[in-house]
Amino acid sequence: MTSTATTGKVNDAPLTDEEIEELLTKLTSEEIEKLLEDTDPDDAHMPPSSRCTYVCEKAPTGPLNRKALLNYIYDQAKKTPDRVDHVPHVPGTIRGKKWEAPKREGEDEDTADFELDIDLGEEIELALNEASTQDMIDLAGIMGLHSMINQEQYHHAVNDKFDNEVDEDLGWDGITKATPLKVYPPEEPNPTNxxxxxxxxxxxxxxxxxxxxxxxxxxxxxxxxxxxxxxxxxxxxxxxxxxxxxxxxxxxxxxxxxxxxxxxxxxxxxxxxxxxxxxxxxxxxxxxxxxxxxxxxxxxxxxxxxxxxxxxxxxxxxxxxxxxxxxxxxxxxxxxxxxxxxxxxxxxxxxxxxxxxRLANRGNVTAGYFAPPPGSILSWTKATTPESEYEYYYSDEEE
CATH class of the missing domain: 3.80.10.10 (Ribonuclease Inhibitor)
Structure with a gap:
C-alpha cells in the first residue's frame, strides 16, 4: 500500500492494479455483494447481465406456461378491489376553480364586431346580394381563395367537367371527400385452346x-x-x-x-x-x-x-x-x-x-438522297454568237 494507510490522507493519484487487488482481498463476501449492488443500470460499458442486481432466491416452480401466467394475472386483477373514491362523482358538478381565459388589455367589445365598408359600385353590390352560396363559392375558387373552400369546390369553379359532381348543400362548411374509384370490369380469361x-x-x-x-x-x-x-x-x-x-x-x-x-x-x-x-x-x-x-x-x-x-x-x-x-x-x-x-x-x-x-424506284441511285426526281432538271445548250448586235435584244420579242 502507499502512504495513505499510515498518514490517513487520500491520495489524488489513481490506484494501481496491485493496490486494487490488495483491497479486494481484504473485503468479506458480504462487502463484495454490497459493492456489486452499487452499479449504474445505464452504464453502457457493462454487459446487461451485470447491470441488474436483482437475485431471485426462490426455487423454480417448473417451465414457463404463458397461458397459465396470463390467466393468473387476469384473476388477480378481477379479485383486486377498486380504490374507494372518498368524494363521490356527481355529473355536472365542478370541483375546484374553473379556468377562465385572461382578458387582453385594450380589447373593446365594440371593436370586435368591426365591419369594413367598401364601395364596390351599385352593379357589383346588386350582383353579390342576389348571388347564391354556390355562386360565392365559385367566385372564391376563381379568385384563388383556397383556404375558404375544399378541393372539389375549387375544381368545380375552375373546370367545367365537375359541374355534376359537387353537392350544393355543403356550402362553406363542406369537407373534402374521397373521389370514388372507377370500377373496371375484370379481364376475361384467355379463350385460346x-x-x-x-x-x-x-x-x-x-x-x-x-x-x-x-x-x-x-x-x-x-x-x-x-x-x-x-x-x-x-x-x-x-x-x-x-x-x-x-x-x-x-x-x-x-x-x-x-x-x-x-x-x-x-x-x-x-x-x-x-x-x-x-x-x-x-x-x-x-x-x-x-x-x-x-x-x-x-x-x-x-x-x-x-x-x-x-x-x-x-x-x-x-x-x-x-x-x-x-x-x-x-x-x-x-x-x-x-x-x-x-x-x-x-x-x-x-x-x-x-x-x-426509294432512290432506286426514282431511277437515280448515285445522286444522293436529296437529288431531284428525273426529268425535273432542264437540259442546257451551248450559247452561240449572234450575227448582229440587235439580234440579242429582239430575239425574245419575236418569239
Whole structure:
C-alpha cells in the first residue's frame, strides 16, 4: 500500500492494479455483494447481465406456461378491489376553480364586431346580394381563395367537367371527400385452346399467323408438340407464351425450332421459368435463320443472369442483324450499352435500305438522297454568237 494507510490522507493519484487487488482481498463476501449492488443500470460499458442486481432466491416452480401466467394475472386483477373514491362523482358538478381565459388589455367589445365598408359600385353590390352560396363559392375558387373552400369546390369553379359532381348543400362548411374509384370490369380469361392451336399449326392454316397463349396453363407435352410442329410451319409469324409455366426443357426445344423456322418474327417468353443458360441458347439459335425481330424474355424465375451469361447474350445479339427489340433485363451497364448500340445499328441498316429502295424506284441511285426526281432538271445548250448586235435584244420579242 502507499502512504495513505499510515498518514490517513487520500491520495489524488489513481490506484494501481496491485493496490486494487490488495483491497479486494481484504473485503468479506458480504462487502463484495454490497459493492456489486452499487452499479449504474445505464452504464453502457457493462454487459446487461451485470447491470441488474436483482437475485431471485426462490426455487423454480417448473417451465414457463404463458397461458397459465396470463390467466393468473387476469384473476388477480378481477379479485383486486377498486380504490374507494372518498368524494363521490356527481355529473355536472365542478370541483375546484374553473379556468377562465385572461382578458387582453385594450380589447373593446365594440371593436370586435368591426365591419369594413367598401364601395364596390351599385352593379357589383346588386350582383353579390342576389348571388347564391354556390355562386360565392365559385367566385372564391376563381379568385384563388383556397383556404375558404375544399378541393372539389375549387375544381368545380375552375373546370367545367365537375359541374355534376359537387353537392350544393355543403356550402362553406363542406369537407373534402374521397373521389370514388372507377370500377373496371375484370379481364376475361384467355379463350385460346392449345389443342386447337396445335392442329392449325400442323395443317399449315393460313389464317393462323398469330398465336396468343398468355396466361393459359399449357402442359409441357403440349408445348413440345407445338414447338415440334413449328419447325416445318411457314405461316406463323408471332408467338406469345407469357405466364404459361414454360419449363426449361420446353424452352430448349424451342431453341431447336428457331434453328429450323424462318418465319417467326415476334417471340414473347416473359414471366416463365427459363434458366439463364437456356435463355442464352435461345439467343444463339436466333442467329441461324435471323428471322426474329422482337424478343421479350424478362421476368423469369432467375432474376439475376450473371456476368458470364449476360456477356454471352450480348455477343449473340451483336452477331444478329435482324433483331430490333430485346426485352431482357441486364444488370451490368456494359452489356446494356452494347446491346442498345447494336439494336440502333440494326434500325439504321433498315432505314438506309428503305432509302436506297426509294432512290432506286426514282431511277437515280448515285445522286444522293436529296437529288431531284428525273426529268425535273432542264437540259442546257451551248450559247452561240449572234450575227448582229440587235439580234440579242429582239430575239425574245419575236418569239
Amino acid at each position: 392449345p389443342d386447337e392451336v396445335l392442329e392449325k399449326i400442323k395443317t399449315q392454316d393460313e389464317e393462323q399467323t398469330e398465336v396468343n397463349l398468355n396466361n393459359v396453363s399449357v402442359p409441357e407435352k403440349t408445348f413440345l408438340e407445338i414447338f415440334h410442329a413449328l419447325a416445318d410451319n411457314k405461316v406463323l409469324t408471332e408467338l406469345s407464351v407469357s405466364n404459361t409455366g414454360l419449363t426449361d426443357w420446353a424452352a430448349a426445344n424451342l431453341a431447336h425450332t428457331l434453328e429450323c423456322n424462318d418465319t417467326i418474327e415476334k417471340l414473347n417468353l416473359s414471366s416463365n421459368c427459363i434458366t439463364p443458360k437456356t435463355l442464352s441458347k435461345l439467343l444463339e439459335s436466333c442467329n441461324i435463320k435471323e428471322s426474329v425481330k422482337e424478343l421479350s424474355a424478362h421476368n423469369q424465375a432467375a432474376q439475376v443472369l450473371g456476368n458470364r451469361v449476360e456477356m454471352e447474350i450480348t455477343k449473340s445479339i451483336e452477331k444478329n442483324k435482324t433483331l430490333l427489340k430485346v426485352g431482357i433485363h441486364f444488370e451490368f451497364n456494359e452489356c446494356r450499352n452494347r446491346v442498345a448500340v447494336h439494336l440502333q445499328k440494326n434500325l439504321d441498316r433498315i432505314r438506309l435500305k428503305r432509302i436506297a429502295d
